[in-house]
Each structure stands twice: as C-alpha cells, then as structure tokens.
Amino acid sequence: MPNITRRTVLQAGLSLPIATLPGLHALAADPYEDAKLQPGPLPDIADGAFTVAVLPDTQNYCQGAPEGFYRQTQWLVEQKEKRNIQAVLHLGDITNRNTPEQWEVAQKAMRRLDGHLPYFFVPGNHDYGKGGGARDRTSRLDEYFPISHYREHPTFGGTYDREPESMLNSYHLFSVGDRKFVVIGLEFGPRKDVVRWANEVAAKYKDREAILITHAYMYYDDNRYDWKQHGDKQHWNPHSYPLAKASNQDVSDGQELWQNLVSQHENFILTLNGHVLFDGLGRLSSKSAQGKTVHQMLVNFQMKPKGGDGWMRLLEFHKDNTVQIVDYSPTRNEMNASGQNHFTLELA
Template identity: 45%
Template sequence: MKAIRLVFLLMIGMMFFYFHYSTQTNASSSAFKIAILPDTQIYAESYPNIFNAQTQWIVDNSQAQNIKFVLHEGDITNKNSTTQWQVAQNAMRKLDGVVPYSVVPGNHDIGTNGSSDTRNTILYNTYFPLSHYSGTSTFGGVYTAEPTKYDNNYHTFSAGGTNWLVLSLEFGPRDPVLDWANQVVSSHPNHRVIVVTHTYMFYDETRHNAGHSWNPHSYGLASGAGGVNDGEEMWNKFVKLHPNISFVLNGHVLDDGEGRRVSIGDHGNKVYQMLSNYQMQTNGGNGYLRLLEIDPVNGTVKASSYSPYLNQYKSDWQNDFLYTNVELGTPAAPTKPVLLDNFNDGNLSGWTIVDEGTISAPSSWSSSGGRAVQASNIYGPDVPSVDNRKGTFAYYNKTAAMNWNNYSVEAILKSTDNDGIGLMFYYKDPNNYYKVDLDSERNFRKLFKMKNGVETTLATSAGAYTVGADMTLKATVRYGKITVTLNGANLFGTVTDSDLTGGTVAMYSWGSQNAYYEDVRVQPANALMTDDFNDNNINGWTVVDEGTINAPSAWSVVRGEVGQTSNIYGPDVSSTNNRKGTFAYYNNSGAFSWTNYSYSAILRSTDDDGIGLMFRYQNQNNYYKLDLDKQRNFAKLFKVVNGVETMIATATAPGYTQGANSNLEVKVIGNQIQVFQDGKDIFGGPVTDNSLTTGTVALYCWGNQNSYFDDVSVYPL
C-alpha cells in the first residue's frame, strides 16, 4: 500500500509539473533554460539535503528542460567555514559533466566567518578552484590581475542560435574589476551577456544604492584597495555602457527578496535586471530556485520559481512573469563613432595645437605608444589660478567637425603631474567652447563655458584624480543638456546650457607635464533626451497641477527616482475621463518641435489609481495622454485638442501591478500611435489619429499617492 501511495504521489507531481509548463508556455523549439541558485547559505549550514535536491533535480531534468547553464548568485555558505564549503562542493559537483555552471562569492563567502571584513576568499578558491573550471568547454577566463583566483570569471556557450557570455563578478566589485569587465564585454560584441553578481537590484524595484540596507559600502572590505561598487554604480560604470548586456542577476537582498526592472542602456538596448533570494523563507528557502526560459524565436523570457524539495511553483507576480518583444538574437553593433583616434599611427594628424599659456611655453605635443602626449609645463596666468586658465590644447580640425552637435566625447586620460587636464567640446574657436578641467593639486572638477571670450563656471565639484592612473572622462551634450562622467561617476548631475550650438572636440592641459590621452571617441548622442534623475532633482521639468482635491501635488526625487506623493485629483472619485490630476512636462524649448519618436519610462505605484504618460504635449489644451488605472481596470488613450478631450483607444486591463515596475513605451510616427507595456501592445496594434503632430513629453498621475517614474528616454524614429 505504501508503494502504491508513493507511485500515486509521484504521478500527481509529474502531472503538476507537466500541467504548469504545457499550459503556461508556448515555447518554440529554440527555447532553452537557465537555472539560477540564489543564496544557498542556510542549506550549506543546516539543510544539505535541500541543497542536494536542487542540483540533483537539475541533473535529472537537464535534457527534458533543455537547461543550458546554471548560475550561482553567491552566498554559497553562511559562515565561510570548511564544513559548509564541503556541503556546497558536494552539491554543486553533481553538475559536473552534465550542465556547465559558474559560481561567484557573496558577502557570506568572504572574510572572517563570512563577515566580509576583508576580501579574503581562500576557502572559496579551495573548494571551487580555478583548476576545476579552466579545462571545461565553456570557460573563458578570470580577472587578469588575479590569474589564480575564480572570484571573477566568465564562460561562453551557444543556445537558441545565439552566442552567450556569463560574467560572474564578486560582491561589490572593485573599480579595477569593473575595468576588466568592460574589456571582456567589449571584446565579445557578438555575444549576449548575462552578468551575475551577489548584489545589484534592491527589493524596492530600484538598483542597490546609497541609503539602502546591506549595501557593499557598509562592509569592511569597502576600505580595501579598489573599493566597492553597488548596483547603481555598476550600472553607471559598466552595465549601461554596452549594447550587448541583456541581463543582470543577483541575490543577497532580504525583505521579500524580489525586485526587477528593465532599463535602457546608452545604446538603446534593454537590460533586464532581476533579484531573487528565498533565504528568509522556511528552511532557508525551501529549495526554491529561479528558472529563466529564453525563447529567441518568440522573443520572450519567462521567469518562474520552482522548488524541487517541495515540488511546487510560486504563482505570484514576483515569481511568475513573462517579458515579451525581447531582443535575443545576435546583438546589434554599437553606434559607429564619428571619430575614433587611438594614436597607433604615431602622429597627431588631424589635430591642431593652440598654445594660450605663456609660462613654460611652448607646449610639447607628440604621439607615442598609442597615446597623445603633452610634456610641457605650459600654463598661465599664474600658479594659483582656478579659472580663466590658459594652457594648451589640441583640437580635431576636420571641417565637418565644426558643425557636430548632440554627441558624446570620451577619452582615457592620465597625468603623472597633478595639475589641469581635461577635454573641450563644442569648440568653434579659442573664444567659444565648453571645457572640463580636472585638477588634483587644487582638488576640483569644473565645467566651463567660453562664450565670445568670456568664461563662465557652469558646474564644480570637489575631488582629485589619482596621479599616474588611467581615467575615463566622458562629456555628453544633447539639446542643451550636459552630463560629465569620470570613470562612470556623474560629476555635476545634468547641466542646462544652450548658448553654444555645436563644434569639434579638443584635448586640454594646464601646467601638467606628461599628460596622456588615448582612444578619443566621439559618438552621436542619439537620444532626444534621457533622464535617470540620478542628479536627485527635477530640473528641466515643469509641474502643472490641474486637480483641486487634495492639492497641491508633491513631486520630488529620492535615490534617483521621481516620486509624486500627493493624492491630488479632480473632478471627483468616480471619474474615468476628463480627469484632472498633476503632470510634469519636459520643458526644453526644442522638445516642443519633436515629431516622430519613441518615448519610454519606468512607472511604479503603490496606490491603485491613475498613472501614465503624456506625449506630443504643446500646452494644457493640446496633448495625447495614456492613463492606466488598476482600481477601475482600464488602459485608455486620450487626445486633448483645444481643450476638448476625446478617448481614441481603450482596453480592459488590470492597468498595472501595485508595487511592480512597469515599462511603458509609446511610439508615435506620423498619425500612428502604438503603446507597449512590458513589451505587450496594449491596444492590439497602432491607433490612428492625426490631430497633433509635434510636442514634448510628460509624466502624469491622478489620485495616485506614491507614483514613481524613472529612466525616461526619448529617441527619434
């Protein structure tokens, strides 16, 4: 009888497993799966049977489920002890020769008793040594500065007709590790990249950043050489820079242990970022693991959470979700630069030198070893100068470059002195340009404007550069908005200035003997605008309150995300059209002439009323508006022309999931409007209307306390 019961239970389990997948997915033959193991620390400490059940299930189902790779997100152990490492090794070694896999250290795998007081990973590398992976078919390499360690590693494999690269990075990666990661990803342009690191996303659907609990900066290892980087810093210094990064996966974060968002990188590519961590649940997680089903033919990514220990799936929105219209083929090539000079030809052909300083003149420019070099101490008017400084610069002298606008200029700079070094852009002549000046001795970074020979300081911040170290300086100017980053960190936020309309680029030096420049790159800034609000202000946006109940609105920026926390609305609670709430429109004068574009943003609400986007906005009486309402179960598209509102499309839909990030994209070309929510066409196809032809964009909410907006971008179509 016991045997009969056991067979019956097994049959029920198999039926459940089959039913779950056969009814919830329609995968193509190209689909494959990635299995993700988050935070197994409690299993290694107290429940080795659960750890073994996870990996044994993967082994037993690798072919039936077409599992192509297994990723461990770190915190393999809890106390970094030999006993726990032995448990982990026994469990993970079951995968050997069956499914390729990689591991990465979490904070509990590092330092004394797993405290991450130092970056000591001796036990990690003892039980998961480089030698165990270096001979496998998928192994690609490790961090070159630590050639005997497996702390930072990458693997490659092919699946679904696409080449993939899995890049595993240590807890709170150090700056030099991110430099290496940038090189690895750049050298594999035809691979789609999955980044795995122990912490990156936070449970509030934002990236791990300042003010969040369990931030890498709060651990002892943060004081070590190279420091640490949290999720937001990784995004700015690494992830967003590459067109071929598709996924970032992490564990670590507690609370509900779930979080996700889709962000748009610098090349217009979507990056799917996901947190999964089950350790807070019974038995340290009850054996749940995350499965990603990737289907290149259908362009879908389905996430599910399954426990081999319980033989159960989770069915809530955070553990069972689907992304559609996902780019999963060979990555598109990055935008071709209009200028790329690596000086490997050994000359400065194409550059014109201008000496303005008179002390220690003349300058001494040359090209050597793949770098432009300026070896003179030329400066003026005197040593204490912190503005109106006259040094030397070399500008790119092609005629067409004098008309460049809306671009980014980037270069690797180094100085073995400690005085002024930087870049100039929108250069027309010695009396008209923008200049970024970095000075280590005087501890400043400054952005200047020279207009008709008069210099103005546009922005300044304190900080020195490291003498003798390479640093990547990048300035981006698009439609009167200027951002400057140093090694990926934003120096001044977003600076608004439209006095200069275009020009070429230049390399600049002041009193800096042995200043070096390499890989000078100029690329079009394709976006009409982007705003990630990481400067923690809403500059460039104008707030308009139309509702009168619970007015006024309350817009602010917290941790790089716009929030509107008032319940402002009108005319009444039951309204489903002609609703008057609050909105913030992008107020750049040129934006009112935008015609055909793609407008996207991340939206989130912990309330259940109206939230959405407005576009082709001309004034309060003329615009299009997308309004999503969870409580009233609708998605509606309105036009307002000469103050008269008309609904032009509607769909019965839940509107959105409370507390979850929702990716909205509006594409407007001529008289065709198409709206996507998390990749799904809300209205089933283009909506036709030719009432409004140009206008800017806006963020909108109605009766919706705690509405959040982030990663706003507009690209021309």
C-alpha cells in the same frame, strides 16, 4: 512594506541590530502569504525553448539544511533534457560562515552538475572573511572551487586578469543554436579595476548576449543599490561593509555597475543578483546608453523555511525573443504563480 520575520534576521546571520530593520512590527507567520502555489510537475517547456537555472543564496542550506541544496542540483541534472537546461547560475552567498564544513556541502551539491551542466558562480559577502563577516576579501572559494577544475571546461572563458588563478571573478561562454552568450560573474561589491576588466570582456564579446551575475545589485524596492543617493537607507549596500571601509570604498554597488559597466555596452540583456532580504524579489528595466532595454532582477529565497525550501528561478528563453520566469521548488514540487514569481520579459 514586504514582510520580514525574526527568523529572517537570525537565519541570515546579520550583525545589524534587529530593531533597526523597518517593517519588523508587521511580522508574518505565513512565509507564503502572498504566494500562488501550484502543484507540480511543471508544464512542458515550449517547443524550441531552453532554460537557464538560477540558484540564489544557498548559505542556509550549507549551514543547516543541506538536503535542499542537494535536491536542487540533482533535479537540474534529472531535468536537463526535458527542460533543455543549458547553464546554471549561482548568485553568491554560497556559504553562510566561510567555513570548511559549509564549503564541503556547497562543493558536494554543485559537483553533482559536473559532466551534465555547465555552472557559473560568484561569491557573496558571507563567503568572505572570518565567519563570513566580510571584513576583508579572503575566501575559501578557491580552495573548494579551484580554477584547475574549470579551466578545461568548454564554457570556461577566463578570470580577472590581475588574479588569473582565482575564480572570484570569471566569465563563461555558451551557445544554444545560433544564439551566443557571455556570462560575466563579479565579486561582491566589485573593485574598480575588476569593473575595468569586465568592460574589456563585454567589449571583446560584443557579438554575444551578455548576462551579469553579481551578489548585490538590485534592492527589493525595484531600484538598484545606490549609496550616493540612499546611503544606508537601503540595507546591506556593499559600501556599508567592513571590506569597503578597509579598502577606502573600493567597491561598486548596483548604480555604479550600471553607470560604469552595464549601460555602456549594447549586448547586456540581463543582470541577476541575490543578497537582499525582505521579500527577496525585485526587478527593473532600464535603457542603456544606446537605447537598449536591460532587465535587472533580484531573486533570493533564503528567508523561506528549511534554508530556502528548495526554490530556484528558471529562465525559459523562447524563440520569440521573450524570457518566461518560473520559480519552482523541487523539494515541494510546486511553482509559485504570483506576479513577482511568474512573468515574461521581452528582450531587446
């Protein structure tokens, strides 16, 4: 059972009683007990490779440790040329309490990328409702990340067709050499009609490699969230939240997104999500309906000290059609070389 601490529970702002969380009896004093930390700087990126950076769950930075978030995005700007960074993906729970003060921190951090790097984002459960309680789908995201700021960006593709002025669901296009990508960003627990729209986007851009980002998809046990099979045995499934109950369960978990979206298209290569606690890591490779391999990854560092200790995931795309995964913290200037934090994927 992965380690979980009382700090993990309190920092996450969970309403779930602590006693209900498995593994709590095995409290770990060292948040890096299983890590293989190597001092930086990072080795040079391979010739011809490029990087897509991933920022999961910045909620605790926004609530009380903003310098970690600011340093992440500043480092990405500074490393743009050296690491050939082409895009930045935020996996949701941008804030912890959906308050103006926390959105201001997020806006300040992410706007450091403007004019330097394209960035794409999705909302998490803590970005919804009063106090981040996800009792409904009201969010301040569009106040602080309005579509007017992104519509003219060269990478901007579009938004959910029934909510065209909202950035809660969006897609984006970028190219590196002869490789073309579409990033589809979906809300927490996507509604069925949002999944319909996402299918249309994936089909429209079938000539592009597709990446799905959404807040809740993989669980820490290396399986997708699956409410029908596991129910609340997998903690924090979108189906267990008040917004799901208020909408007659009009939400999708990871298994439903796999069945109704990802597996139905030949062009998906990756899915990425945050959200899950415990060790905050998981991955799974599955065959689509056409027999193509799709890699699915959970990555979340919010349980580390100081809001997440600056950890981010770097996806280094190589010329041999592999992706090297590198987890790095610019605040610590360290790489984590453990098997869960540093590995290579072969793309279909």
